[in-house]
Amino acid sequence: MGFRTGFLPMAAALATACTSGHTTVDVTILPHEYRVGDVVSAVPAPVVSEVVRRRPHEVHVHTCTSTPPARVSQFHHELETQLKAKMTLSFTARTC
Numbered sequence: 001m002g003f004r005t006g007f008l009p010m011a012a013a014l015a016t017a018c019t020s021g022h023t024t025v026d027v028t029i030l031p032h033e034y035r036v037g038d039v040v041s042a043v044p045a046p047v048v049s050e051v052v053r054r055r056p057h058e059v060h061v062h063t064c065t066s067t068p069p070a071r072v073s074q075f076h077h078e079l080e081t082q083l084k085a086k087m088t089l090s091f092t093a094r095t096c
Contacts, residue, residue: 031066
């Protein structure tokens with residue numbers, strides 16, 4: 001097996017494996033809880049740990065207008081110290 005016939009298929013398989021999976025993780029921050037998947041907590045640390053474990057390229061935070069901004073800032077600060085991922089934020093008008 002030559003360089004081109006052995007290396008290129010292996011590189012393509014590795015690239016596919018590295019890029020598959022969750023590239024965006026959705027996090028919900030409510031006035032009294034943080035949530036990602038099945039992880040729900042009153043403090044951000046367990047949710048941050050779950051997000052870091054998933055190693056996404058982007059974290060999308062869903063929150064509502066009644067959520068104190070300090071809760072979102074605290075989550076962002078804790079996440080930023082452990083993971084360099086793009087973070088986007090969306091607000092919902094529904095009651096939380």
